[in-house]
Amino acid sequence: MIRPVFLYVSFPLIACSAVLAQDETSLNRGAYGSVMTPEQVMRELGPGTGLLPGDQAYEGRPVKSVSVRYRSTGKTVSEDRLKNLLATQPGTSYSPEVVNKDLERLLESGLVGGNTTVAVEPSGDGVAVVFEMAAQNLLGGVGFRGNTAFDNRDLSEECGLKGGEALSDKALSSAIAKLRTYYQEARYPDVRVSYFYQKTERPGFVDVVFDINEGKKANIIKIDFVGNEHISAKDLRQVMKTKEKGWLTWITKSGRIDREQVEDDLAELVTYYRNKGYLRVKLDKVEYFDAGKGNEQKLTMRITLTEGRRYKVNQVAFGPTKVFTAQELIPGLSMYNGDTYSAQKVADDVTMIRRYYGSRGYADASVRPDIQEVGVDPKTGYGQINIVYHVTEGNPYRVGNIRLTGNNRTKDYVIRQELPLQSNDPMNAVDLDTAQKRLQNLNYFDMVDVAQVGSTRPGYRDINIEVAEKRTGSLNIGVAFSSIESVYLFAGITQSNFDMYDWSSFVGGGQRFAINARVGFETQDASISWVDPWFLHRKLAFGTEIFYSNSTYFSDYYDQQNYGFAISLRKPIGELDYVKLEYRLEQYRIDAEGNAPIFFWQQDGDYLRSHVELSYTIDTRDAQIFPRKGGKFEVLAGYSGLGGDVHTYNFGVNGSYYWNLRGDTIFSINAGAATVDSYGNHDVPIFERLYLGGPYNMRGFRFRDVAPYNPALSGDETMGGRSSFFCQFEYSIPVIEEVRVAVFYDIGFVNGDSFDFSTSKIVSDYGIGLRLNLPIGPLAVDYAIPIQKNNAIDRGGQFQFYLNYSY
Numbered sequence: 001m002i003r004p005v006f007l008y009v010s011f012p013l014i015a016c017s018a019v020l021a022q023d024e025t026s027l028n029r030g031a032y033g034s035v036m037t038p039e040q041v042m043r044e045l046g047p048g049t050g051l052l053p054g055d056q057a058y059e060g061r062p063v064k065s066v067s068v069r070y071r072s073t074g075k076t077v078s079e080d081r082l083k084n085l086l087a088t089q090p091g092t093s094y095s096p097e098v099v100n101k102d103l104e105r106l107l108e109s110g111l112v113g114g115n116t117t118v119a120v121e122p123s124g125d126g127v128a129v130v131f132e133m134a135a136q137n138l139l140g141g142v143g144f145r146g147n148t149a150f151d152n153r154d155l156s157e158e159c160g161l162k163g164g165e166a167l168s169d170k171a172l173s174s175a176i177a178k179l180r181t182y183y184q185e186a187r188y189p190d191v192r193v194s195y196f197y198q199k200t201e202r203p204g205f206v207d208v209v210f211d212i213n214e215g216k217k218a219n220i221i222k223i224d225f226v227g228n229e230h231i232s233a234k235d236l237r238q239v240m241k242t243k244e245k246g247w248l249t250w251i252t253k254s255g256r257i258d259r260e261q262v263e264d265d266l267a268e269l270v271t272y273y274r275n276k277g278y279l280r281v282k283l284d285k286v287e288y289f290d291a292g293k294g295n296e297q298k299l300t301m302r303i304t305l306t307e308g309r310r311y312k313v314n315q316v317a318f319g320p321t322k323v324f325t326a327q328e329l330i331p332g333l334s335m336y337n338g339d340t341y342s343a344q345k346v347a348d349d350v351t352m353i354r355r356y357y358g359s360r361g362y363a364d365a366s367v368r369p370d371i372q373e374v375g376v377d378p379k380t381g382y383g384q385i386n387i388v389y390h391v392t393e394g395n396p397y398r399v400g401n402i403r404l405t406g407n408n409r410t411k412d413y414v415i416r417q418e419l420p421l422q423s424n425d426p427m428n429a430v431d432l433d434t435a436q437k438r439l440q441n442l443n444y445f446d447m448v449d450v451a452q453v454g455s456t457r458p459g460y461r462d463i464n465i466e467v468a469e470k471r472t473g474s475l476n477i478g479v480a481f482s483s484i485e486s487v488y489l490f491a492g493i494t495q496s497n498f499d500m501y502d503w504s505s506f507v508g509g510g511q512r513f514a515i516n517a518r519v520g521f522e523t524q525d526a527s528i529s530w531v532d533p534w535f536l537h538r539k540l541a542f543g544t545e546i547f548y549s550n551s552t553y554f555s556d557y558y559d560q561q562n563y564g565f566a567i568s569l570r571k572p573i574g575e576l577d578y579v580k581l582e583y584r585l586e587q588y589r590i591d592a593e594g595n596a597p598i599f600f601w602q603q604d605g606d607y608l609r610s611h612v613e614l615s616y617t618i619d620t621r622d623a624q625i626f627p628r629k630g631g632k633f634e635v636l637a638g639y640s641g642l643g644g645d646v647h648t649y650n651f652g653v654n655g656s657y658y659w660n661l662r663g664d665t666i667f668s669i670n671a672g673a674a675t676v677d678s679y680g681n682h683d684v685p686i687f688e689r690l691y692l693g694g695p696y697n698m699r700g701f702r703f704r705d706v707a708p709y710n711p712a713l714s715g716d717e718t719m720g721g722r723s724s725f726f727c728q729f730e731y732s733i734p735v736i737e738e739v740r741v742a743v744f745y746d747i748g749f750v751n752g753d754s755f756d757f758s759t760s761k762i763v764s765d766y767g768i769g770l771r772l773n774l775p776i777g778p779l780a781v782d783y784a785i786p787i788q789k790n791n792a793i794d795r796g797g798q799f800q801f802y803l804n805y806s807y
Contacts, residue, residue, distance in 0.1 A: 058094050058096070058120060058122075058127050059093075059094060059095060059096060060093050060094065060095075061093070061094045061125070061126045061127050062091065062092075062093060062094070062125065062126035062127075063088060063089065063090055063091065063092050063093070063094050063126060063127060063128075063129060064090060064123040064124060064126040064127065064128055065090055065123065065128045065129070066083065066086065066088055066089060066090055066128075066129050066130075066131070067128070067129070067130045067131065068082045068083050068086075068130075068131045068133070069130070069131075069132055069133075070132075070133060070134070070135055071132055071133060071134050081111070082106065082111060082112065082131070082133075085102070085105050085106055085109055085111075086102045086105070086106075086131070087101065087102055087105075088102050088129055094120070094126070094127050094129070099118060099120070099129065102118075102131070103116065103118060103131075106131070106133070108170070109166075109168075111136055111166045111168075112133040112134065112135075112136050116131065116132070116133035116134070117131075117132050117133075118130065118131045118132070119132070135204060136166045136167065136168065137166070137167045137197075137204065137205070137206045138164055138165065138166060138167065138204055138205045138206075139161055139162070139163055139164065139165050139166075139167050139205070139206070139207075139208060140163060140200040140202060140205040140206055140207045141163060141200075141207045141208075142156050142159065142161050142163075142207070142208055142209075142210070143198070143207060143208070143209040143210070144156075144209070144210050144212060145209055145210070145211050145212065146211055146212040146213055146214065147212045147214065148214065149183070149186065149188065149214055149217070150182075150183075150186075155179060155182075155210070155212075158178055158179060158182045159175040159178055159179055159210070160174065160175060160178055161175050161208065167206065167208065172195060172208070175195075175210075176193045176194075176195070176210075179191075179193045179210065179212070180193055183212075183214065184256070184257075184258060185253070185256070186217075187217050187218055187219060187255070187256050187257070188214050188215055188216070188217055188218070189215070189218055189256075189257035189258065189259055190215035190216070190218075190259075191212065191213065191214050191215050192212070192213040192215070193210055193211070193212055193213075194210070194211045195208055195209060195210045195211065196208075196209055196211065197209075216295050216296065216297050217295060217296045217297065218257050218292075218296070218297040218299055219245045219255040219256070219257075219296075219297070219298055219299065220242060220243070220244055220245060220254075220255045220256070220257060220299050220300075220301055221244060221245055221255070221291070221298045221299060221300060222244055222300045222301070223237055223240070223242070223243075223244055223300075223301045223303070224300060224301070224302045224303070225302075225303050225304075225305065226302060226303070226304040226305070227284070227304055227305045227306055227307060228305065228307065229307055230278075230307060230310070231272075231273070231276065231307075236269060236272070236303075238663050238664075239265070239268050239269055239272045240265040240268065240269070241261055241264070241265055241737075242256075242257065242258070242261055242262055242265050242301075243255065253736065254736075257299075262286075266283055266286065266303070269283065269303070269305070270283060271343065271344070273305075273307065274341075274342070274343035274344075275342045275343055275344045275345075276310070276340070276342075277310040277311050277312065277340040277341045277342070277382075278307050278308055278309075278310055278311075279308070279309075279311045279341055279343075279371070279383070279385070280308035280309065281305065281306065281307055281308050282305065282306045282308065283303065283304075283305050284304040284305055284306060285303075285304050286301065286302070286303050286304075287301075287302045287304070288300070288301055288302075289302065309376070309381075309382070309383040310340070310341075310381075310382055310383065311340070311341040311373075311382060311383040311384070311385050312338065312339065312340055312341060312377070312380075312382045312383070312384060312385070313335060313336065313337055313338060313339050313340075313341055313385060313386075313387060314337065314374055314375075314384040314385060314386050315337055315386045315387075316330070316333060316335065316336060316337060316386075316387050316389075317386065317387070317388050317389075318330075318388065318389050318390075318391065319370075319388055319389065319390040319391065321391050321393065322393060323357070323360075323362065323393050324356070324357070329353060329356060329389075332349075332352050332353075332356060333349045333352065334348050334349055334352070335349060335387070341385060346369050346371075346387065349369075349389070350367045350369060350389070353365075353367045353389060353391060354366070354367055354429065355429060355430050355433075357391070357393065357394075357429075358427075358428060358429020358430055358432075359428050359429065359430040359431075360396070360426070360428075361396035361397055361398070361426040361427050361428065362393055362394050362395070362396055362397075363394070363396075363397050363427045363429055363452055363461055364392075364394030364395065364397075365391060365392065365393050365394050365429075366391070366392045366394075367389055367390070367391050367392075368389070368390045368392075369387055369388070369389055369390075370387070370388040370389075370390060371385055371386075371387055372385060372386045372387075372388065373385055374386050395459075396426065396427070396459075397426075397427040397452075397459060397460060397461040398424055398425065398426055398427055398459060398460050398461075399421050399422065399423050399424060399425045399426075399427055399460070399461065399462075399463060400423065400455035400456075400457055400460035400461060400462040400463075401423065401455070401462045401463075402416070402419070402421075402422075402423060402462070402463045402465065403462065403463070403464050403465065404416075404465050404467075405464070405465070405466045405467075406445075406447075406466050406467040406468050406469065407467050407469065408469055409469050409497070409505070409507050409508040410444055410445075410467070410469065410497060410508045410510070411499070411508045411509060411510070413537070414442075414444075414497075414508065414509065414510035414534075415439065415465065415467070417510075417534050417537065417539075418435065418438040418439055418442070419431075419435045419438075420434050420435060420438075421435065421463065427452065427461050432450055432452065432463070435450050435465075436448060436449075436450040439465070439467065442497075442510070443470075443472070443496060444467075444469065444470065444472055444496070444497045444510075445467040445468055445469060445470055446468045446469070446470040447466070447467060447468040448465075448466075448467050449464075449465070449466045449467075450463065450464075450465050451463070451464050451465075451466075452464075472495060472496045472497035472507070473493075473494065473495045473496075473497075473507075474492075474493070474494050475491075475492070475493055476490070476491065476492045476494075477489075477490070477491045477492075478490055480803070481801060482695070482801055482802045482803070483694070483695060483703070483798075483799060483800045483801045483802065484522075484553055484694055484695065484703045484802070485518075485520055485522050485523045485553055486520060486521045486522045486553070487520055487521060488518045488519060488520025488521070488522070488523060489518065489519050489520065490516070490517065490518045490519075491516070491517050492514065492515065492516040492517070493514065493515045493516075494512070494513070494514045494515075495507065495512070495513045495514075496512050497509070497510060497511075498510075498511040498512060498513035498530070499511060500513075500530065500532075509532075510532075510533065510534060511530060511531060511532045511533070512529075512530070512531045512533075513529070513530050514527075514528070514529050514530075515527070515528050516529075521552075522551065522552050522553035523549070523550070523551045523552070523553060524549075524550045524551075525547070525548060525549035525550065525551070526547070526548050527545055527546065527547040527548070528545065528546045528547075529543065529544070529545040529546075530543065530544055530545075531543040531544075535569075539571070539572055540569060540570070540571055541568075541569065541570040541571075542567075542568070542569055543566075543567065543568045543569075543570070544565065544566065544567045544568075545565060545566045545567075546564075546565045547563060547564065547565070547566070547586075548562075548563040549561065549562050549563070553703070554704065555600065555704075555717055556593070556717065557592060557593050557595070557596035557597065557600040557715065557717060558590055558591060558592045558593060558596060558600045558603065558604070558686075559590075559591045559593075560588070560589070560590055560591075560687060561588070561589040561591070562586050562587060562588045562589070562687070563586060563587055564584060564585050564586025564587055564609075565584075565585060565586075566582060566583065566584040566585075566586075567582070567583055568580060568581065568582035568583070569581050569582075576618055576619055576620055577616070577617060577618035577619070578616075578617055579614070579615070579616050579617075580614070580615050580616075580617070581612070581613075581614050582612070582613050582615075583610075583611070583612045584609070584610075584611045584612075584613075585608075585609070585610050585611075585644070586608075586609050586611075587606065587607070587608055587609075588606065588607040588608075588609060588685070588687055589605075589606050589607075590603045590604050590605060590607070590685075590686060590687070591604065592604040596715075597712075597713060597714050597715040597717075598713055599710075599713040599714040599719050600686075600714070603685065603686040606645075607644070607645045607646055607685055607687075608643075608644040608645045608646070609640055609644050609645070609646040609687075610640060610641065610642040610643045610644035610646070611638060611639070611640040611642075611644075611646070612638065612639055612640075612642065613636055613637070613638035613639075614636065614637055614638075615634060615635065615636035615637075616634070616635050616636075617632070617633070617634045618632070618633050619631075619632045619633075620632070621658065625773065625777075625778045626666075626740075626771070626773060626778065627658045627666075627668075628658055628660040628664075628666055629658050629659060629660045630657070630658060631655065631656055631657035631658065632654075632655065632656050633653075633654070633655040633656075634652075634653065634654045634655070635652070635653045636650075636651070636652045636653075637649075637650070637651050637652075638650045638651075638652075640688070641679075641680075646682075646685055646688065647678055647679055647680050647682040648676055648677065648678045648679070648682070648684055648685075648688055649676070649677060649679065650674065650675065650676040650677075650688070651674065651675055652672070652673065652674040652675075653672065653673050653674075654671070654672040654673075655670075655671055655672070656668060656669065656670040656671070657669050663733070663734070664734050665731065665732065665733050665734070666730075666731070666732045666740075667729075667730070667731050668728075668729075668730045668731075668732075669727065669728065669729055669730075670727070670728040670730070671725075671726065671727040671728070672697070672724075672725070672726055673723075673724065673725045673757070674690055674723070674724050674725075675690075675722060675723045675724075675754050675755050675756075675757075676688055676689070676690060676722050676754065677722060677754035677755070684720075684722060686719075686720060689707070689719070689720025689721060689722065690707065690720060690721045690722060690723065690724040690750055691703075691704035691706065691707045691718060691720050691721070691724075691750060692704075692706035692707065692724055692726055692748050692749075692750050692763075692792075693705040693706040693707075693792070694800065695780065695782065695800035695801070695802040696802070697726040697728065697746065697748060698726060698746050698748050698763060698765060698792075699728075699744070699746055699765060699767055699769075699782050699784035699798065699800050700746065700764075700765020700766070700767060700784035700785055700786040700787070700797070700798055701763070701765065701786060701792050701793070701794075701795070701798060702793070702795050702798055704717075704718060704720075705718060705792055705793040705795065706718070706748065706749075706750055706763055706791075706792040706793075707719065707720050707721045707724075707750040707791070707792075708720070708721050708750065708751070708752040708761075708791050709791065709793065716793065717793075718750075718792075718793065720750075721750035721751050721752050721753075722751070722752060722753055722754040722756070723750070723751045723752075723753065723754060723755060723756045723757055724748070724749065724750045724751070725748055725749055725757060726746065726747070726748030726749075727746070727747050727748065728744060728745075728746045729744060729745045729746075730742050730743070730744040730745075731743055731744070732771055737773075738772065738773040738774070739770065739771070739772055739773075740770070740771040741768070741769075741770060741771075742768065742769045742770070742771055742782075743766075743767070743768050743769075744766065744767055744768075744769065744782070744784070745764070745765070745766045746764060746765050746766075746784070747762060747763070747764040748762070748763060748764075749761045749762045749763060749790070749791075750791070760790075761790045761791045762788060762790060763786070763787075763788050763789055763790050763791075763792045764786075764787040764788045765784045765785060765786045765787055766784065766785060766787060767782055767783050767784030767785060767797075768782070768783060769781055769782035769783065769800075770782075777803045778803065779801070779802075779803060780800070780801070780802055780803075781799070781800070781801055782799070782800040783797060783798070783799050783800075784797065784798055784800065785797045
C-alpha cells in the first residue's frame with residue numbers, strides 16, 4: 001500500500017550545536033594594561049567596524065615595532081609564524097586599512113581565537129603596534145556518533161580534519177559540509193550533522209565528536225504532476241534536474257534527492273510556465289509517497305499546480321521619457337504586440353533598456369515594467385495584457401577615478417589595459433559589464449567586482465574594482481591514451497599570469513608561460529612557449545615557441561622528427577574575431593625503415609622548412625568545451641620557401657556551428673577544406689601533404705587512411721593528397737550533466753591534385769559515441785563504420801579515443 005509521508009518543506013541551514021570557546025573581551029583593558037584610548041577601543045572591536053578619526057592621525061607614520069602576544073597561557077602557534085602573516089612590519093608606513101586586513105588574515109588563518117585584537121599608540125616619531133590574541137584550540141582526535149551507514153574511518157577521511165591542526169570555525173564548517181555532501185550523495189537527503197568538544201589530557205588540545213542523524217535512505221522512483229493540462233509531464237520533467245531513478249542511476253545519479261536542488265527545480269517550473277505565457281501559474285503543493293520498507297524510502301514525488309490562463313501581449317508601450325523616445329527604444333525589444341507573454345523576455349527587455357541608457361552615460365537609469373490585464377480574447381481564450389515600461393532616467397555621468405584593490409600579485413596595468421573605460425570618458429554601463437567579463441575571463445581571480453560609486457566631483461562617478469587573486473600556476477603530470485598516439489606520459493608547467501620582466505617573482509604581468517613534454521611508445525615531444533597578450537602595452541599578442549617532436553605514429557614505414565621555433569602576432573579586430581601572422585622555422589627529418597616501399601624512400605632525408613601563415617578567425621561559440629550554440633570559422637593562407645628547402649603554398653578554411661535544441665540536445669556541423677601546391681620544380685613533401693581519417697574528421701577510418709594510395713609504390717599505406725574536404729554531422733543527447741551520447745555521420749575526400757575538389761572519390765561513415773567532461777579534460781569515445789570507401793583503405797569499424805578540445 002502506498003502511504004503519504006510528508007509535504008515538501010524548505011529546510012534552513014543546520015547550525016552547529018557547539019561553538020568555539022572564546023574569552024570574553026574586556027574593553028577597559030588597553031594594550032599595555034592601561035585605560036584604552038578610542039583608537040584601542042576601535043581595535044578591540046575587530047575588523048570591518050570602520051576607522052575612527054583618531055586612528056587616521058597615525059596614518060603614514062613609521063612603524064617602530066610590531067609585537068604578537070597571547071592573552072593567556074596555552075600558546076599553540078609560535079609568535080614568529082603569526083608575524084609572517086602580517087603586512088604591517090617594522091619600517092613600513094602605518095596604514096589603518098592594512099592593519100584591518102592583517103586582523104582579517106589572522107582570523108581567516110584559523111590559527112588564533114575569534115577575539116583577537118590590536119592596539120596602536122605613539123612611539124617616538126612613529127607608532128608601536130601590538131596584536132593580542134587568545135590561543136586557538138588544536139585538534140586531538142575526531143570521533144563520530146550515530147553513524148551506521150559508514151564506519152568511522154570513512155567519515156574521518158571524508159571530513160578532512162587532521163590531528164594537530166588549529167580548530168577554526170571555518171575548518172569545522174567545512175568538515176560538516178563535506179560530511180553532509182558525502183551522505184547526500186549516498187542518498188541520505190535529510191542527514192543532520194552537529195558537533196561537540198571533548199576535553200583531553202593534553203593542554204590546548206580537544207577532541208571533536210560529530211553527532212550524526214542519518215535519516216532514511218531515499219530514492220525518487222517517480223515524478224508525477226497534477227493540474228498540467230497544457231504542458232506534458234515529460235516536458236516538465238526535462239526542466240527539472242531532479243530525476244527519477246533509472247537503470248543508469250549508478251552513472252547518472254538519478255533518483256537522488258537534494259533538497260536545495262528540489263527548491264531550484266520548483267522555481268524553474270514556475271519560470272518555464274511563465275515563459276510559455278502562463279502568467280498566473282501557481283504551485284499548490286509537493287507531496288511524497290513512500291512505497292519502501294524499513295530504513296529505505298522509495299518515493300513518488302507528486303507536484304500539484306494550477307496553470308491558470310495563458311496570456312498574449314496586447315500592447316507594449318513606454319511611460320513618459322525625456323532623453324529617448326519610445327520609437328528609439330522599441331526596435332531593441334524582444335517582445336512585441338501579439339507575442340505570447342514571456343517573463344524571460346520582459347527581463348531581457350528591462351536589461352536592454354537599462355543598457356541602452358547606460359551606454360549613453362545614464363548610469364542610474366532604472367526600469368519598472370507594469371503588466372496590466374486588459375481582458376480576454378473571445379476567439380482564442382487567451383488573456384490580454386499591456387506592458388508599460390516606466391523609465392527613471394537619472395542624469396548622465398563621466399568616469400572619475402578608477403581604484404583597484406585586492407590585486408596583490410597582478411600588476412595594476414594588467415587590469416587597467418582590459419578596461420574599455422578610462423577617466424573622463426562618458427560613464428557607460430555596457431562597458432562596465434564588459435570590464436567585468438574581461439577580468440573574469442582572464443582567470444586570474446576568484447572574485448571580480450566592478451562597481452560605480454559616488455565621486456567628489458559633480459557629474460562624475462568613480463569606479464571601484466575589487467578582485468581576489470587565485471592560483472594561476474599549475475603542474476600537471478599523468479598518463480593519457482589516444483587511438484593515434486597510443487599510451488604516453490605527460491607533464492606540464494603553466495603560469496597564465498607570468499611576468500618575464502619581474503625577476504623577483506615572475507608573476508603578475510598577464511603573460512602566459514608553459515613548458516610541456518610527452519613521452520610514449522609512439523611520440524616524444526617537448527615545447528616551451530611564451531605569449532604576451534598586450535605586447536608593448538598594445539592590444540597585440542606576441543607569442544614565441546621552441547619545440548621538438550619525434551613521432552612514429554604517422555606511418556609504419558618511416559619516423560618523423562622535427563624541431564624549431566615559431567613567432568606570431570595576433571591582432572583582435574572586434575570582440576569575437578582576430579587576424580594572426582605566424583612564422584615557423586623548423587628542421588624536418590624523414591627516416592624511412594628498411595622494409596619501406598619506394599614512395600617512402602623517396603621522401604627520406606632532411607628538410608628545412610621556413611613557413612609564414614596568415615589567418616583570420618571569428619569565434620561566436622558560447623563555450624570552448626561542449627559548446628551549445630554559435631560557431632567558429634577560420635580561413636588561412638601559407639607560404640613556404642623563405643630560405644628553406646620546402647617550396648609550397650597552401651590555403652585552408654575550417655568551420656563549425658552548434659544548435660541547442662529541445663531537451664538540451666545539440667546538433668553540430670564541422671567542416672574543413674584545404675589545398676597545397678609546390679612551385680619551382682619542387683614536390684610537396686610528405687609532411688605537408690593532406691590526409692583524412694582518425695578521430696578529428698573521418699572517424700570510420702584509421703588515422704591517415706583516407707588519401708590516394710598505390711600498393712606498388714606505398715604498400716598498405718596512403719601517399720597523401722593535395723586537396724581535401726570533410727564534413728561531420730553530429731547530434732548529441734544528454735545522459736547526465738557531464739555525459740552525452742552522440743550519433744554522427746562523416747563525409748569527405750582527398751584528391752591527388754591541387755585545387756581539385758571533385759567528389760568522385762568521396763568516402764563516408766556513421767557511428768555512435770560518448771562525450772565525457774572529465775577532470776582531465778573532455779574525452780570522446782567513438783565507434784564508426786565505413787559506408788563509402790573509394791580511394792580510402794578500409795580496415796572495418798574503428799574505435800576512436802581522444803581528448804575532445806575545440807580550441
